[in-house]
Amino acid sequence: MRMSLAQRVLLTWLFTxxxxxxxxxxxxxxxxxxxxxxxxxxxxxxxxxxxMLIVKMAGxxxxxxxxxxGPRHMKRKVWYFIAMLLKLAFCLALCAKLEQxxxxxxxxxxxxxxxxLVGAMTELGYNVFFARRD
Amino acid sequence: xxxxxxxxxxxxxxxxxxxxxxxxALLVFSVLLALRVDELAPGLSWWNVFVPFFAADGxxxxxxxxxxxxxFQDGEKRLAVLRLFWILTILSLKFVFEMLLCQKxxxxxxxxxxxxxxxxxxxxxxxxMIRACRVN
Numbered sequence: 001m002r003m004s005l006a007q008r009v010l011l012t013w014l015f016t017x018x019x020x021x022x023x024x025x026x027x028x029x030x031x032x033x034x035x036x037x038x039x040x041x042x043x044x045x046x047x048x049x050x051x052m053l054i055v056k057m058a059g060x061x062x063x064x065x066x067x068x069x070g071p072r073h074m075k076r077k078v079w080y081f082i083a084m085l086l087k088l089a090f091c092l093a094l095c096a097k098l099e100q101x102x103x104x105x106x107x108x109x110x111x112x113x114x115x116x117l118v119g120a121m122t123e124l125g126y127n128v129f130f131a132r133r134d
Numbered sequence: 135x136x137x138x139x140x141x142x143x144x145x146x147x148x149x150x151x152x153x154x155x156x157x158x159a160l161l162v163f164s165v166l167l168a169l170r171v172d173e174l175a176p177g178l179s180w181w182n183v184f185v186p187f188f189a190a191d192g193x194x195x196x197x198x199x200x201x202x203x204x205x206f207q208d209g210e211k212r213l214a215v216l217r218l219f220w221i222l223t224i225l226s227l228k229f230v231f232e233m234l235l236c237q238k239x240x241x242x243x244x245x246x247x248x249x250x251x252x253x254x255x256x257x258x259x260x261x262x263m264i265r266a267c268r269v270n
Contacts, residue, residue, distance in 0.1 A: 008136050009145065009266035017259055020252060027248040049136060080135045107168040117161040124154040127139055 015045040035098040042091055050084050053077065079119065086116040144269050145262070147220045149201070152194050159190035180239045187232050191225050198222070223261065227254040 003011075019041040025031035026038045057077050090112040096102050097109050143150060166183045169175040198221040205214035231254040238246045 005137075005141055005145070005269070006266060009263065012136065013259060013263050013266075017256075020255060020259070024248045024252050053135070083135065105168070106171045107174075110164050110168050113164055114161065117157060117164070121154065121157050121161065124139075124150060124157060128151050128154055 011045075011048070015041045035095045039091055039095055046084060046088055046091075050081075050088075053081055053084065057081070079123075083116055083119060086112040086119075090116070145266055147217065147224070147265070148194070149197070152197060155190050155193055155197075159186040162186040180236050184232055184236045188229070191229050191232075194221070195225055198225075220265075224258065227258045227261075230254045231258075 019039070022031070022033075022038045022041065026033060026035070031038075057074070060074060060077070090109070093104075093109040093112065097104065097106065137145070139150060142153065146153070148156075163183065163186045166175075166178065166186065170178045170180070170183050198218060202214040202218040205211075205217065231251065234246065234251040234254075238248075238251055
């Protein structure tokens, strides 16, 4: 079962809105909560995405699935999975830094984000400069 | 991932190249931010840290103007005006948010509270939701 575009947009919109409201409350010192609690909408959203991705990948590995274009699709799914893990690692490191659990530099916190952005730019760059031209 | 690139282009109204420019701006911004916060570049002001975002906004505006003029010349007047109007709205809201955030970081005034700084982002979210309903 595939979610429609409206459902996916609504899901993204709802969790983004919730996160931004909680972020504003925290930054304006109206809510004395832990940074890990402020990021709850992000954790829930990421969990939903990861579960959806794992279910899709498992579906492709099942016997009886039409494997035409299989390796290319699988590679893309693996990249999405790694991208999600990088995003999760960045958010966790950022929360740990903001809560002062660790004394590491911000540069180290940003390493997963940089890896994610470089990957995203490679994919976008491929689509802009090398993909079909008609 | 959740959206294909085609769906994103359709929803946001930006071309793939513009998305590429904004992602690049985010990457450069995050590097400058890390340098500023870790005090690895002492002469770096907050305005300099935000330069990649301002440059991306400027480039995107230029690109949109060119595309709209071309569309207008090709007779697609309605599409040209709609595209120009939509992109300029999005970019101006983004620009106002960046300016306010930068000013807050520079001056640290209490009058400029984060609810106010984030208000363009909240408006942007509502606009994107409305557009998603139209695109769908």
